[in-house]
Amino acid sequence: MLEIRNLTTTYGPVKALDSVDITVERGAITAVLGANGAGKTSLLRTVSGLVRPAAGTVTLDGEDITSAPVESMVRRGMAHVPEGRGVIAELTVEENLRLGMMGAPTNGDASREAPVRTLKDAYGLFPALGDRSNQQAHTLSGGERQMLVIARALLAQPTLLLLDEPSLGLAPRIVAQIFDLVRGLVADSGLTVLLVEQNATSALSIAHTGIVLNLGRVVVTESAEALRRDETLRHSYLGF
Template identity: 45%
Template sequence: MTHALTLNNIEVIYDHVFLAIKGVSIEVPQGGMVALLGANGAGKSTTLKSISGLLKSERGEITRGSVQFMGQDIGKLAPQDRVKLGIAQVLEGRRVFEHLTPDENLIAASAVRGGRAEMQRNRDRVYSYFPRLQQRRTAKSGYLSGGEQQMLAIGRALMTQPKLLMLDEPSLGLAPLIVAEIFDILRRINREDGMSILLVEQNAIAALDVVSHGYLIENGRVVMHDKAEVLRDNPDIREAYLGGAEGRDFKDIKHYRRRKRWLA
């Protein structure tokens, strides 16, 4: 199986001192949909930024391992060069230009690629996935609902025609119905465009419903990796993520701690 993305034993250090992720290895198959799960502060966002090249702006650097995209080592490339290769990251927190309309946001994001005809084609495609955005295309983006802003953030990423779409906590702060709608659209984008998708989520229930495989990261290490249905049925994941843990973290669950020793 060809892989769009391969992270091989990545180590990331911030400020030459703090070891944020410790030997993380992940594979996203070409045209595949994979989730990176974990609690807050586990290292999920850092992993994404090591792929998109956004670590440097936060004084982070990869000190070991390699990041390969479509067979090419991209560890030394600037973020904009990674975008040109086909990597797009939707940052956490729905970052859109609030003073611009959805239309203007999409046009601004298309500067990376092609001419006017291509921009219009890409914009029409975004609106076909997100008809709600088309209805609100002339409103100021700051007046959109949280769900609509998230759709716009994804639409902006799609304007760069990515081969790999990475999303950081797209469900954060959204109602379950909106999350289900957005995840359905992501599944459609994956199926219809053959786009590889890496989904970073705390919401394991929603994520494991749409992906084929998942990785569980804790304290900067991958502690589990399996097919989505296997992870969904795993008693530890069920207890800590799928209800029944009453907000407790993985480390509070003895059964999980025991198993983690074996995994290590």
Template identity: 65%
Template sequence: MLQVQDLTTSYGPVKALDGVSFEAPRGKITAVLGANGAGKTTLLRTVSGLIRPARGAAYLEGADLTRTPAEAMPGLGLSHVPEGRGVITELTVEENLRLGGLARADRSRPADLERVYTLFPVLSDRRRALAHVLSGGERQMLVIGRALMATPKVLLLDEPSLGLAPRIVAQIFDLLRGLVESDGLTVVLVEQNARSALSIADFGVVLNLGRLIVHDDAATLAADEKLRHAYLGF
């Protein structure tokens, strides 16, 4: 589904990504792991067109994403949820969700909204509330729901658990696992909490200082004590 080939991205003289290559298979969760500064966020920003690489490419079903403007990504089936739970606080929950469907040719349909509300019942209860009154967990649900309104084939998620209570994190991770199994969604998940990410992922990619260290089954990575201690912090 998603192929990353020799991706190299620089900030001035500093290489944030250095020749990274891996594949994220269709209908699976691929966790991207590593310490702060490993290049995880830069990887997602490069794949989604927010940063242009110095070398290499990323492909979604054969389409070269590195030659595609960021605003055209939803039309190709790629949705990116950046770190930070960015919502438009002056708009209601439902208005924020409808923004997610604007890139589609048919825009958003009532059925799409109702599906998001089914996935996140708390958003249904607060659909007419302004987004600024939402809690951190509710905002995270809102930005994921907004991304799903574009009916993506691939969902890029950057640190969805950051700053959230463990109960909310468990709900979000259970939802992701369910979407993969029921809808065949492909998820690339950047997570600082490597233990939690590997518990729901099918595959894992470990980065260190912009370089790919290993790409393997999630279970194999979780069982590798030396690798965990060196790069994953548990």
């Protein structure tokens, strides 16, 4: 579904990504792992058009989107959940979710296999949001805010979901709930997920493929199972 070739992203003299090649298979979870500063967030920001690369190409469903306007990405079937749980604090939970629905295909567009099409679907996946639908988003806990931003992205009916550090700062129970949800969405609907994570253990437990970045370069691309078994690589780059 997604082909990244020779992708190089710079911030002044610093190379955040250096000739990165990644293939994301349709209907699978691809986990991008690495320490702070490895280039993981820069990768997602470049793919979604928030940052322009210095070189290389990004191809989605066979179409070169390297220079496409960032506002067109949702219409192309891509939704990006950035790090930091960016809700609109003064709006209610339901108002935040309705913003996500604005990016969904209209009835005249080609049909997508979308697991979340309505508010009822979103509340079914995240019952805690239904209980708080009329509360302002700033009153939610960290875990509830993460649920909200994921649900808002899913309401745009993406075929490709970019998730940046969804476990950051959350309790282990909430992390397990969110990762189980992502795994279920992929299994049930064929959603494709590019997951950036520092929590390598949790990410590899649900991913099909694991990619390790170090200082902006791809160190290894392997099946998630092979990465879990490779003790030397885990100790060297993943910290477990």
